[in-house]
Amino acid sequence: MSGLALVSINHVYNGRSVLRDVSLLTQPGEVVALVGPSGSGKSTLAAIAADVLTPDSGRILRSYRRHGMVFQQSRLLPWESARGNIAFPLVLDGMARADAFERAAEVAAAVALLPSDLEKMPDQLSGGMRARVAIARALAVAPDFLIFDEPFAALDPALRRRMQDLVIHLSATFEFGGLFITHDLTEAARIADRIAVLDRKGEGILGSLKPEGRPGTRSEAAIYAFVQHETATNPLLADLMNVDERALTYDDACDTSGPRRCC
Amino acid sequence: MRAMTRTIGAQLDRLRVAPEELVETGLVLLGRWLLRVVPGLLGVALFLGLWHLGHLSYGQFILPSPVQTLQAILRVLSSAEGWGLITATIARVAMALTTAVMVGVGLGLAAGYVTFLRRMFAPLATILLGMPATAWVILTMIWFGPSHGSIMFTITLVTTPMLYLGTVDAVLTRDRKLEDMAAAFGARAWQRFTRVALRQILATLAPVSGITLALGFKVAIMAELVANVAGLGGALARARANMDIDMALAYVALTVAALLAVEYGMIRPFQRRVGQWKRGGAL
Numbered sequence: 071m072s073g074l075a076l077v078s079i080n081h082v083y084n085g086r087s088v089l090r091d092v093s094l095l096t097q098p099g100e101v102v103a104l105v106g107p108s109g110s111g112k113s114t115l116a117a118i119a120a121d122v123l124t125p126d127s128g129r130i131l132r133s134y135r136r137h138g139m140v141f142q143q144s145r146l147l148p149w150e151s152a153r154g155n156i157a158f159p160l161v162l163d164g165m166a167r168a169d170a171f172e173r174a175a176e177v178a179a180a181v182a183l184l185p186s187d188l189e190k191m192p193d194q195l196s197g198g199m200r201a202r203v204a205i206a207r208a209l210a211v212a213p214d215f216l217i218f219d220e221p222f223a224a225l226d227p228a229l230r231r232r233m234q235d236l237v238i239h240l241s242a243t244f245e246f247g248g249l250f251i252t253h254d255l256t257e258a259a260r261i262a263d264r265i266a267v268l269d270r271k272g273e274g275i276l277g278s279l280k281p282e283g284r285p286g287t288r289s290e291a292a293i294y295a296f297v298q299h300e301t302a303t304n305p306l307l308a309d310l311m312n313v314d315e316r317a318l319t320y321d322d323a324c325d326t327s328g329p330r331r332c333c
Numbered sequence: 334m335r336a337m338t339r340t341i342g343a344q345l346d347r348l349r350v351a352p353e354e355l356v357e358t359g360l361v362l363l364g365r366w367l368l369r370v371v372p373g374l375l376g377v378a379l380f381l382g383l384w385h386l387g388h389l390s391y392g393q394f395i396l397p398s399p400v401q402t403l404q405a406i407l408r409v410l411s412s413a414e415g416w417g418l419i420t421a422t423i424a425r426v427a428m429a430l431t432t433a434v435m436v437g438v439g440l441g442l443a444a445g446y447v448t449f450l451r452r453m454f455a456p457l458a459t460i461l462l463g464m465p466a467t468a469w470v471i472l473t474m475i476w477f478g479p480s481h482g483s484i485m486f487t488i489t490l491v492t493t494p495m496l497y498l499g500t501v502d503a504v505l506t507r508d509r510k511l512e513d514m515a516a517a518f519g520a521r522a523w524q525r526f527t528r529v530a531l532r533q534i535l536a537t538l539a540p541v542s543g544i545t546l547a548l549g550f551k552v553a554i555m556a557e558l559v560a561n562v563a564g565l566g567g568a569l570a571r572a573r574a575n576m577d578i579d580m581a582l583a584y585v586a587l588t589v590a591a592l593l594a595v596e597y598g599m600i601r602p603f604q605r606r607v608g609q610w611k612r613g614g615a616l
């Protein structure tokens with residue numbers, strides 16, 4: 071029992087419809103990737119799934135106990151150390167700071183952060199380390215469902231690979247299902263049990279693809295072949311490579327070193 | 334137990350540093366410290382040197398020497414009356430700024446979150462910010478007479494709009510994505526405000542607090558001088574009336590010293606506490 075059902079979700083931003091009649095169902099323990107071009111409303115759907123945003127209409131059924139979330143650009147609190155960031159959701163829950171710190175050290179070990187990394191501030195950490203801290207923060211609340219919103223989009227390919235392997239490993243170890251949002255089909259094919267494709271304009275889920283086998287058991291060659299074959303032949307994916315620059319949001323424009331840095 | 338002693342011993346061995354290495358490190362640290370302090374000291378020396386040159390060419394009735402001024406300062410500091418003047422000014426600034434913080438930051442927070450209030454207060458804030466401090470001194474002297482109250486009123490009116498606008502700006506420029514992050518982990522509106530928004534707002538306000546304090550002091554001195562009310566400004570007015578340039582300079586120096594004392598005693602620690610993360614090591 072750890073699935074999520076989004077039923078007929080509609081959302082309008084300032085009079086502009088962003089999501090129209092979007093329905094998505096995840097099975098218990100299943101990791102579903104949601105792909106769609108930038109600006110198609112993926113982050114909006116993630117925010118709705120995470121209860122950050124209330125949709126204009128539609129139903130959300132959560133049959134999991136608790137969710138955690140990993141964001142694009144990590145979104146670490148810049149005034150807290152890595153340890154403080156990981157402990158943040160626990161402190162929100164009302165856990166004593168000392169206990170929360172102890173638990174933070176535990177989950178930090180699960181994502182291969184060293185005790186010495188925990189004292190560092192976000193701006194002293196590299197993109198990869200920040201992603202690890204963000205994952206540890208999501209794991210801190212012992213979630214049985216995880217929502218990822220393009221968490222590795224800003225990382226270089228080698229690092230992205232390593233982070234994807236970490237997510238596959240963690241999902242097997244801690245047995246969480248989840249929603250993994252990405253616009254990278256290879257990433258989706260590596261991490262997810264199933265890949266749902268969101269319409270370019272958020273007008274519903276177009277359909278879904280199912281790569282052979284479970285994540286973690288697929289060979290690189292199989293993933294490559296799958297992606298090549300599907301992009302060439304599957305009409306669902308025709309729009310995935312068409313990015314509408316005008317529809318890009320602040321999230322994509324966000325600069326980690328700029329004045330509005332969001333790390 | 335013995336094993337533990339041995340490991341500790343081994344660690345101590347590793348920590349042991351050759352004396353020449355220690356001296357070397359010490360010299361490097363000393364060098365760095367000198368590099369940091371020497372330019373400032375040179376600046377002060379340059380200032381005092383120019384002052385003394387001015388004294389030599391204009392004579393002590395126009396510009397007393399730094400040493401004469403220092404003697405005058407010591408005279409003020411050794412009298413109960415002198416301390417009374419300093420305390421009076423600082424107390425006025427403190428009380429007026431407390432009011433300004435409560436009103437300016439309070440309204441600024443409300444207006445930052447509520448667009449209607451922001452639009453309503455915008456013309457008011459612009460007008461108040463544009464009012465010269467002297468105009469307030471004159472008006473309040475007419476309204477309340479030359480009193481303690483008129484000076485406090487003036488300081489409050491001059492500093493409140495700055496704090497207000499600073500706070501509104503701080504609310505508007507905060508990173509709302511962090512609040513969404515907190516919401517995703519189940520934070521309620523109040524938690525998002527206190528644990529995420531307020532941290533950023535205070536950090537943005539940190540530099541404003543220093544500017545406001547300095548402004549508060551300047552206005553206090555000016556208002557005391559015009560109203561001739563007991564305080565450093567009032568003493569300055571009296572020194573001018575008696576053509577006592579030694580004392581006038583001493584009071585000016587004391588004003589600057591009082592401002593610096595509050596700045597380094599209260600404002601800087603506040604800024605470091607709330608704003609260090611934003612400016613890295615710059616504070």
Ligand SMILES: Nc1ncnc2c1ncn2[C@@H]1O[C@H](COP(=O)(O)OP(=O)(O)O)[C@@H](O)[C@H]1O
Pocket residue numbers: 083084088106107108109110111112113114115317318319321
């Ligand atoms: N807070 C917002 N206010 C208004 N429009 C928004 C907001 N957030 C996103 N949008 C718009 O909604 C659309 C979908 O955005 P988003 O969900 O971020 O897409 P994706 O994550 O797929 O790139 C975009 O056109 C974007 O400009």
Ligand SMILES: [Mg+2]
Pocket residue numbers: 112113114219220321
């Ligand atoms: Mg997005």
